[in-house]
Amino acid sequence: MRQTQPALSCQDVTMRFGGLVALDSFSLEVHPGDVVGLLGPNGSGKTTFFNVVTGLYKPAAGTIRFGGTDLFGKPPAEINRAGIARSFQRCRLLLExxxxxxxxxxxxxxxxxxxxxxxxxxxxxxxxxxxxxxxxxxxxxxxxxxxxxxxxxxxxxxxxxxxxxxxxxxxxxGEPRLLLLDEPSAGMTHEETFSLMDDVTSFQRQNPDLSIILIEHEMQVIERVSQRCVVLNFGKKICEGSYREVIADPQVLEAYLGEDA
Ligand SMILES: Nc1ncnc2c1ncn2[C@@H]1O[C@H](COP(=O)(O)OP(=O)(O)OP(=O)(O)O)[C@@H](O)[C@H]1O
Ligand SMILES: [Mg+2]
Structure with a gap:
């Protein structure tokens, strides 16, 4: 039994783009200090989930609570003030x-x-x-x-x-309590990715209440840093468990490799 209240609690979150259901009754709980790997093939809804949690997209249904506060439909600035910060899949620095x-x-x-x-x-x-x-x-x-x-x-x-x-x-x-990392390895070598993730891990050890959700295609990175993994396919959660459990799950293999898996 977990002693702590979840930092983030999402229940049955659904996000549609016209006829496309990008998130389909997706539920996820993240406790203080958790490092959760969010996996799934391209287009499975991972970034959409981050966009929903950070208020960029307003979901059609569901509940989103953070530290007991209802964040459903709240604007991004308010969500950020509540303690949720993110990085983006593509570099968003103003280089000049x-x-x-x-x-x-x-x-x-x-x-x-x-x-x-x-x-x-x-x-x-x-x-x-x-x-x-x-x-x-x-x-x-x-x-x-x-x-x-x-x-x-x-x-x-x-x-x-x-x-x-x-x-x-x-x-x-901004001293967030939840950090959402969207493919931090994009555009980097293996060594650079490991080095960056080691930085993140050591920062988190010094701030043990910080929760992290990490989207990452590099499975070795997920194995190295996450305690729990959640796998999406077509917007639905198809598996949740340890890294070892999810990579051995037949539904996960099929989602990544097709029916022949
Ligand atoms: N703003 C949008 N308008 C219309 N469709 C969208 C929008 N954002 C995402 N989608 C669609 O929602 C689905 C999920 O997209 P999403 O970007 O969340 O996938 P992803 O799991 O992050 O994929 P990747 O691993 O390639 O980054 C895709 O079919 C995508 O085309
Ligand atoms: Mg994405």
Whole structure:
């Protein structure tokens, strides 16, 4: 029996695009500190689930609760304030802007005190920016000290793994309680992917209440980091269990390899 309340509880979530059912009564519970691998063939609904949880898409039905709060249909900014952050399948950094500017965009919720405050409470605004620079530098240093030392270089000057690290820092700066990672390995080598995931794992060990849902096609990455796996096919959950259990499941084999499996 689990002692903790689930951090995220989704029940019977359904998302349709016209006649296409991208999520079909999908349910998932994630407890504080869980690292859950979300698997499934291309087009099975994984990213759609993240888009629903973060409020980009409004589902047709279901319930979504986070830390006991109802998040169904809430706007993305409110969901982010509630403690859910994400990375995207494709790199979403503005490459011509500095690392710091990119981090600042992610901190909109934290730093946006309104125009009047910023115009008239200059000292307070200055203080919050200065402390944000310190927090950004500290966090980046945990992933790669080189990034922390080059906070004002353009993001485009960094290699792919550092760009992914910057994206992670952007998500983590808001101190989320749930982190959604959509294919962090995209565009990277095996070694880079393992190195990035080791960074994530060690960050999570230092923040043991942080829950993570990881979408990843590289099965070795899933095996290495996740304690539990959930497999989607055509928007439906077809299997849930340990990595070993799901890779041996006939329905999962069929979803990936066809009927011949
Ligand atoms: N905005 C949208 N409008 C219409 N259809 C969409 C939209 N977003 C997703 N879909 C469809 O929903 C289904 C699930 O897509 P989704 O992107 O969630 O898959 P995925 O599991 O993330 O796939 P991949 O592994 O390729 O990233 C697909 O059939 C896709 O074409
Ligand atoms: Mg996807």
């Amino acid at each position: 802007l500095s690392v710091f500017d990119n981090l600042l965009i992610g901190a909109h919720n934290r730093l946006n005190n309104g125009l009047l405050h910023n115009l008239f409470a200059r000292k307070a605004a200055q203080h919050s920016i200065t402390s944000f620079i310190g927090a950004a530098r500290d966090l980046c240093a945990r992933f790669n000290p080189y990034i922390a030392d080059h906070l004002f270089d353009p993001a485009g000057a960094f290699n792919m793994i550092d760009r992914r690290r910057i994206e992670l820092c952007r998500a983590l700066l």
